[in-house]
Amino acid sequence: MNPHLITDRLQALEVQAVPASCSRGARWLAALADGAPLLAGYCAAVQVADATLAGEAARYIAVAPDPDNRFARVRSGEVGLVEAWQLARAVQEVIQQDQATDVKRPIIAVIDVASQAYGRVEEAYGIHQALAGAAGAYAEARLAGHPVIGLIVGRAMSGAFLAHGYQANRLMAFDDEQVMVHAMGKASAARITLRSVDALEQLAASVPPMAYDIHSYASLGLLWQVLSPPDPEHPDAVGLALVRAALEQALADIRSGNDRTLAGRLGSPHRQASGKVRALLRSQW
Numbered sequence: 001m002n003p004h005l006i007t008d009r010l011q012a013l014e015v016q017a018v019p020a021s022c023s024r025g026a027r028w029l030a031a032l033a034d035g036a037p038l039l040a041g042y043c044a045a046v047q048v049a050d051a052t053l054a055g056e057a058a059r060y061i062a063v064a065p066d067p068d069n070r071f072a073r074v075r076s077g078e079v080g081l082v083e084a085w086q087l088a089r090a091v092q093e094v095i096q097q098d099q100a101t102d103v104k105r106p107i108i109a110v111i112d113v114a115s116q117a118y119g120r121v122e123e124a125y126g127i128h129q130a131l132a133g134a135a136g137a138y139a140e141a142r143l144a145g146h147p148v149i150g151l152i153v154g155r156a157m158s159g160a161f162l163a164h165g166y167q168a169n170r171l172m173a174f175d176d177e178q179v180m181v182h183a184m185g186k187a188s189a190a191r192i193t194l195r196s197v198d199a200l201e202q203l204a205a206s207v208p209p210m211a212y213d214i215h216s217y218a219s220l221g222l223l224w225q226v227l228s229p230p231d232p233e234h235p236d237a238v239g240l241a242l243v244r245a246a247l248e249q250a251l252a253d254i255r256s257g258n259d260r261t262l263a264g265r266l267g268s269p270h271r272q273a274s275g276k277v278r279a280l281l282r283s284q285w
Helices: 005-012 024-032 082-096 121-124 126-142 158-163 186-192 199-203 214-218 237-256 268-282
Strands: 046-053 054-063 107-113 148-157 170-174 181-182 225-227
Touching: 005 082, 005 186, 024 046, 024 054, 024 107, 024 148, 046 082, 054 082, 082 126, 107 126, 107 158, 126 148, 126 158, 148 158, 148 237, 170 237, 181 214, 181 268, 186 199, 214 225, 225 237
Parallel strands: 054 107, 107 148, 148 170, 148 181, 170 225
Antiparallel strands: 046 054
């Protein structure tokens, strides 16, 4: 399914640049891309910049809030129909442009996403397909040999995280209370589990998959590194140098191996059962 065609049909967008001060994701993308201009042709919420990493060409992608978005459910950093298809487009462009090259460009997903868009319009027009298109594009890039690095600088919630960054070869996150990873917000999770938010937080203290803090998430073996920049909210010289160094290390680590799968995420003690289930499925199927 062609992301260009789908987004054209969804809306005729008047492309505009979103100020880099509007969100963590936008600020860190602008800093890491060293002020490179955002590529034209994308909706306001999807920010794409071509810059460098470790001296080689790289593509940086982030999702930012768009208060003027014509879709009401996609104004606070969510990933909606157009955003998901254009994320897919941003990644597919790199895959297509690098088909004939031996060294594939790295793709850096700067992650600060509230959730996928929840709404009747989104459901009617196939938000599940749009998100799958974005996730599939990232997976295709990884399997094609593009080093894909996910940098979680803020929220990484729900289907938006699955569509933007979760398929990365290496995932990193800031050690900060504003950084959280989960399938849903606390209020929603409390309703689903028939608990109060306080009771949910007490449960999360002993069950890492239920927790929201980044250290609990790291204990699941899904993060390659946890970073501590001096000011996670605003990139300064020290923080920027720290994050760039980590991205360069991740790139070198990916380039040094041939494994393009995500099997390394199953090494945590908390993931032993997952590893056993997969082994059994492979033996039986």
